[in-house]
Amino acid sequence: MKRVHFLATFVFLAFAASFAFAFDPSPLQDFCVAINDTKDGVFVNGKFCKDPKLATANDFFFSGLNIARDTSNPVGSVVTQANVAQIPGLNTLGISVVRIDYAPYGGLNPPHTHPRATEVITVLEGTLYVGFVTSNPDNRLITKVLKPGDVFVFPFGLIHFQFNVGKTKAAAMSALSSQNPGVITIANAVFGSTPPIRSDVLAKAFQVDKKIVDYLQKQLWYDNN
Numbered sequence: 001m002k003r004v005h006f007l008a009t010f011v012f013l014a015f016a017a018s019f020a021f022a023f024d025p026s027p028l029q030d031f032c033v034a035i036n037d038t039k040d041g042v043f044v045n046g047k048f049c050k051d052p053k054l055a056t057a058n059d060f061f062f063s064g065l066n067i068a069r070d071t072s073n074p075v076g077s078v079v080t081q082a083n084v085a086q087i088p089g090l091n092t093l094g095i096s097v098v099r100i101d102y103a104p105y106g107g108l109n110p111p112h113t114h115p116r117a118t119e120v121i122t123v124l125e126g127t128l129y130v131g132f133v134t135s136n137p138d139n140r141l142i143t144k145v146l147k148p149g150d151v152f153v154f155p156f157g158l159i160h161f162q163f164n165v166g167k168t169k170a171a172a173m174s175a176l177s178s179q180n181p182g183v184i185t186i187a188n189a190v191f192g193s194t195p196p197i198r199s200d201v202l203a204k205a206f207q208v209d210k211k212i213v214d215y216l217q218k219q220l221w222y223d224n225n
Contacts, residue, residue: 060089076103117181126170192221
């Protein structure tokens with residue numbers, strides 16, 4: 001009798017698992033142009049999408065990544081995004097791109113992470129010192145100095161950065177494996193959250209005096225995205 005119960009339970013779990021893992025890893029149609037007004041859309045892949053018959057070339061188009069942006073800000077860099085917010089045709093396609101401009105003599109894209117994407121960066125001009133840190137417990141720093149034409153990969157979710165070590169401006173293009181990769185800039189998130197994280201929590205986490213944390217939390221943390 002126990003064998004019968006065990007077999008029945010096993011069959012049930014196997015049957016349930018087949019539903020749990022039954023999903024479509026790719027879009028169910030050619031494309032799914034995102035829209036805000038649902039009266040003209042259909043629900044596909046968890047998003048409201050424009051009727052494919054109403055899609056136009058502009059739904060898949062963005063212009064301006066050839067233009068260098070103003071880097072006159074506290075970190076000396078600016079990110080120009082081309083994700084699903086700018087190109088609605090990227091919806092469900094799992095990819096986006098950005099251009100990053102860096103000021104001479106130390107323009108920095110500060111340590112940050114993309115919670116939903118791997119990033120592949122290509123240097124267009126200048127010289128960049130780039131790197132990422134592996135996860136606990138090793139926390140190993142992996143770095144490289146890149147020149148025009150060089151490509152480097154920042155693995156999914158890991159903290160990474162780019163720093164202009166040249167005397168001239170620098171620029172790069174990155175492809176990311178999400179239509180909306182997201183970004184968490186470490187300093188901004190830790191010391192500039194709303195409401196603030198308790199200073200005694202951060203003081204203990206960073207093993208520094210509470211006055212240092214208080215000082216850092218009073219700073220204006222710039223977002224270059």
